[in-house]
């Protein structure tokens with residue numbers, strides 16, 4: 001595997017849209033060729049090399065390419081967008097749409113991410129060592145077809161609207177989550193190791209929410225079923241099992257209505 | 267203005283009966299002229315081995331106004347990854363089934379369309395419609411205000427007051443700068459405000475105590491009383507339901523006995539739109555089947571009607587119509603997001619996204635029906651190609667529809683690709699049809715035919731000297747056999763040259779000039795009618811949320827480049 005290191009040298013005045021910073025786009029290119037890839041600053045099209053020092057050549061394919069992003073990239077959007085293989089490491093914090101529409105490979109952000117990280121994700125793995133903003137692992141604005149695969153791990157806290165319209169895949173939040181979790185999801189799983197606030201599983205059609213800590217306010221559309229023992233991430237514990245959202249339409253399997261599931265540790 | 271001479275192309279012009287003969291087309295001062303009337307300075311366009319036609323005419327599309335914009339606002343996902351940045355005098359543009367106004371103009375022009383009709387203008391929001399038309403470059407446009415659920419119309423027609431209905435229609439066309447009388451689910455949309463619908467032409471409209479049949483016949487009479495360039499343009503009752511073809515036939519039969527009265531050369535008294543959505547058999551989605559033959563048997567023998575197809579293109583799209591109850595029905599079926607608006611005394615509208623999947627039997631049958639209608643048409647100059655954009659598919663798919671119509675091989679490949687191919691074949695006629703639409707017939711279906719139906723035949727849709735110089739050159743040779751049907755789609759997607767009123771607006775498939783876009787509307791004069799004027803005043807005071815003075819679409823802001831067609835019904 002070949003490593004390309006890009007280091008911020010000239011901070012943009014506006015926010016920078018860097019949708020080319022992904023192993024797929026770098027693959028097969030030399031450092032000078034990578035520096036020529038486009039970025040957008042406002043309505044101006046420019047090159048990656050204007051803002052970043054580029055060192056190292058990429059591998060022949062995305063899978064053979066590792067990208068390390070150094071320096072302050074808090075004003076850079078779309079890092080890792082649509083990546084399908086390889087690795088991307090962001091040493092600091094980054095802005096909107098980190099790892100959006102990724103379908104494979106691994107992306108690691110050592111700091112925080114802003115909103116819309118892993119929007120429309122189909123596969124691969126996104127690890128955020130800090131906190132995530134709002135709409136982590138959600139559908140693109142307006143779309144009803146959200147995250148369908150892949151794994152997201154947030155070691156800190158997540159903002160509101162985690163997993164909106166989720167269809168598959170998994171999100172684990174080691175810390176707390178803000179309001180709205182898996183709104184209108186039809187599949188997938190969100191685990192919150194810390195506390196949750198309110199509006200979990202609003203309009204949930206199918207899918208699973210697991211909460212280890214407290215829930216401030218339960219949705220009225222969720223119905224208690226029973227207490228169950230579950231093993232989550234190697235931890236065995238007892239959980240109260242709810243189904244819902246009973247106010248939403250549900251599919252039938254073998255004549256039985258299929259509900260979404262919410263488990264709260266007791 | 268620049269002069270041009272387009273040399274040695276194969277010209278297809280049904281207006282003059284030219285069927286692919288090699289001929290030159292000359293352009294001077296925005297008009298077509300005889301080829302000896304241009305000077306030696308005329309720029310020569312070599313069209314050898316290429317197809318030359320008049321600019322195409324869109325007779326029915328939803329491309330401007332509030333419901334289109336609701337689609338744009340509530341479907342950001344329709345724009346995702348589609349934007350192209352500004353380039354020279356070409357603006358940033360994007361969107362797929364509900365493109366921006368700029369993209370709408372550019373895409374029509376690239377395909378060789380030079381005139382388009384917005385098919386449903388809510389009169390109360392005509393200002394919004396005209397602002398969007400203004401911002402749609404290149405193509406000339408008109409808009410059809412909707413009348414079929416209008417309180418004035420229903421009240422006058424209940425008492426069979428044709429003269430008053432006509433005076434009101436003339437006033438509304440002038441106030442909204444409208445082009446024609448449009449009906450959408452006549453009576454049914456108003457009924458829906460009462461939680462009901464009109465699924466047959468005889469279902470009474472609650473409170474107004476009138477039937478769709480009476481509204482339709484009354485508006486035919488008003489239309490011919492005024493002598494408007496276009497006939498009534500109707501989206502009939504019972505859209506989209508299995509078994510609805512009988513309602514469609516009942517609607518068409520209402521035109522029996524009426525004769526067109528106008529100075530524009532129009533022969534029909536009724537245009538029935540997106541006929542595909544109205545040609546369904548069966549009584550549920552399981553036994554849903556094509557009734558295209560029953561519809562076309564009637565259309566073929568009935569000279570005073572024209573239709574358009576409403577071809578399903580097998581895409582993800584956005585449905586939008588003034589048929590409020592239908593859109594509610596649709597969201598109940600597909601569970602996708604629904605927007606709905608009631609427009610005071612006039613109409614309503616709904617918007618729902620829809621995915622016409624080739625894996626779903628019903629969608630594949632709809633695809634077949636749309637093509638069957640065109641392939642069964644005995645008179646290609648009375649059957650026009652549309653997708654009811656964006657309802658059955660985006661207008662940008664016209665080249666693909668043309669491919670399916672011109673190539674039995676392309677249709678066969680699509681039929682084979684359907685998941686439920688056998689069931690689709692059993693429920694339709696498409697598999698047995700070997701007709702291939704010729705370039706001449708294509709010119710009838712997209713140029714001469716719609717021009718005549720709209721009453722614009724002296725202005726556009728043909729290449730006769732004196733007409734507007736709307737001319738298209740396609741990189742498509744009628745002499746050579748088509749090895750791969752995709753060549754048809756490619757050629758009609760990106761015209762080699764497009765001239766709009768004598769200005770070259772597209773070269774090699776790219777927009778090069780924003781043209782001089784006009785808004786076409788109809789100024790109908792009637793005898794002074796104090797009663798109707800008093801009624802209008804009274805309704806504005808009593809019911810409307812705006813004053814009459816704030817209602818009209820007037821002046822340079824809304825219609826910077828108007829083209830008024832004058833009609834005099836005052837004698």
Ligand SMILES: [Zn+2]
Pocket residue numbers: 326327328385501539540587654657
């Ligand atoms: Zn329509």
